[in-house]
Amino acid sequence: MDLKELAVNALSQNKKTAFLIGGAGVAVLGLGLGYKYLLKPEKVVRVGVVSQLLIHPLKSGKGVSVALAECHKMGLKFGELQDRHWLLVTEDGHMVTGRQQPRLVLVSLTCEGVQVCLNGPNMEELRFPVDQPDNNVINCRVFGADIQGRDCGDEVSHWLTRYLAAETTFRLVHFEPQMRPRKPIDLEPLFSQSEQVAYPDVGPVMLLSEASVKNLSSKLDKDVTAERFRPNIIISDCEAFDEDSWEEIQIGGVRLQRVMSCGRCIFTTVDPETGIISRKEPLETLKSYRLCEPSEKHIYKSAPLFGQLHTVKKTGILQVGDVVYKISR
Numbered sequence: 550m551d552l553k554e555l556a557v558n559a560l561s562q563n564k565k566t567a568f569l570i571g572g573a574g575v576a577v578l579g580l581g582l583g584y585k586y587l588l589k590p591e592k593v594v595r596v597g598v599v600s601q602l603l604i605h606p607l608k609s610g611k612g613v614s615v616a617l618a619e620c621h622k623m624g625l626k627f628g629e630l631q632d633r634h635w636l637l638v639t640e641d642g643h644m645v646t647g648r649q650q651p652r653l654v655l656v657s658l659t660c661e662g663v664q665v666c667l668n669g670p671n672m673e674e675l676r677f678p679v680d681q682p683d684n685n686v687i688n689c690r691v692f693g694a695d696i697q698g699r700d701c702g703d704e705v706s707h708w709l710t711r712y713l714a715a716e717t718t719f720r721l722v723h724f725e726p727q728m729r730p731r732k733p734i735d736l737e738p739l740f741s742q743s744e745q746v747a748y749p750d751v752g753p754v755m756l757l758s759e760a761s762v763k764n765l766s767s768k769l770d771k772d773v774t775a776e777r778f779r780p781n782i783i784i785s786d787c788e789a790f791d792e793d794s795w796e797e798i799q800i801g802g803v804r805l806q807r808v809m810s811c812g813r814c815i816f817t818t819v820d821p822e823t824g825i826i827s828r829k830e831p832l833e834t835l836k837s838y839r840l841c842e843p844s845e846k847h848i849y850k851s852a853p854l855f856g857q858l859h860t861v862k863k864t865g866i867l868q869v870g871d872v873v874y875k876i877s878r
């Protein structure tokens with residue numbers, strides 16, 4: 550998306566209004582070419598500020614903090630780094646995440662030009678091209694759904710297998726634009742039929758406030774950071790759990806729609822600094838005060854809620870420092 554397009558988008562966004570054509574009150578204008586609309590403007594309230602943007606190019610890998618990101622239908626992107634577009638798999642294509650391999654959270658995947666840079670504790674940096682069109686496409690399984698990925702090569706496979714020091718061989722795959730995405734609705738009926746993602750658990754964008762993290766930390770022996778919960782957009786300048794009530798928000802030219810809360814699992818017990826899984830905190834504390842309403846038990850079951858999953862109604866650029874507006878009508 551170029552800047553001109555962005556500016557035009559921002560302009561049209563501001564002018565976006567809901568039109569209600571009053572049945573009997575339709576008035577013919579001028580030569581009878583137009584209708585007079587009953588305008589129902591949106592209510593716009595400032596609710597916070599973007600304090601951090603995180604992209605997790607490698608599923609379960611280290612988050613990459615960026616000052617600016619493109620917000621696409623399928624999630625955040627910065628240069629070649631697109632959120633959850635690389636995936637660790639077994640040789641037969643089954644996804645491997647931090648739930649099985651907690652040390653994966655210490656692996657960083659970044660890009661320099663058209664090269665991917667892979668780094669990990671006590672490992673030499675490995676570089677390889679983003680596009681390797683001659684490599685095999687692997688048929689993968691991600692949360693019960695079939696999805697493809699381009700194999701990143703033997704050297705990458707050896708590097709990751711050596712780093713994780715496991716008995717089995719791992720491979721890395723990359724989701725390419727021409728491949729068929731997964732549908733969040735296949736896992737969560739609250740998503741609309743048109744939504745598509747590559748390798749995230751469910752939705753394209755996860756949002757969390759600093760205040761919610763602080764609230765949780767105040768109940769723990771040891772503070773946790775937002776990074777542990779792997780959000781894409783971190784919001785400051787609001788109260789704890791305010792984000793739960795933001796059904797629709799505007800950030801810069803980007804319009805986001807809340808779909809559901811993020812139900813939390815054992816992965817939250819992996820320390821992002823050490824890659825050690827405790828299997829206890831902060832999940833147990835979250836369960837003590839963040840379980841869903843009984844009426845939503847069929848959706849979230851016993852998973853505590855922390856952070857909100859959004860879809861992208863309008864794409865654009867997000868920047869740290871952008872004001873977050875809640876939209877209501």
Ligand SMILES: *[C@@H]1O[C@H](CO)[C@@H](O)[C@H](O)[C@H]1NC(C)=O
Nearest residue numbers: 763764765767768789790838
């Ligand atoms: C944490 O959030 C809860 C709401 O779930 C609130 O009742 C409590 O006062 C908050 N605690 C702190 C320390 O902010």
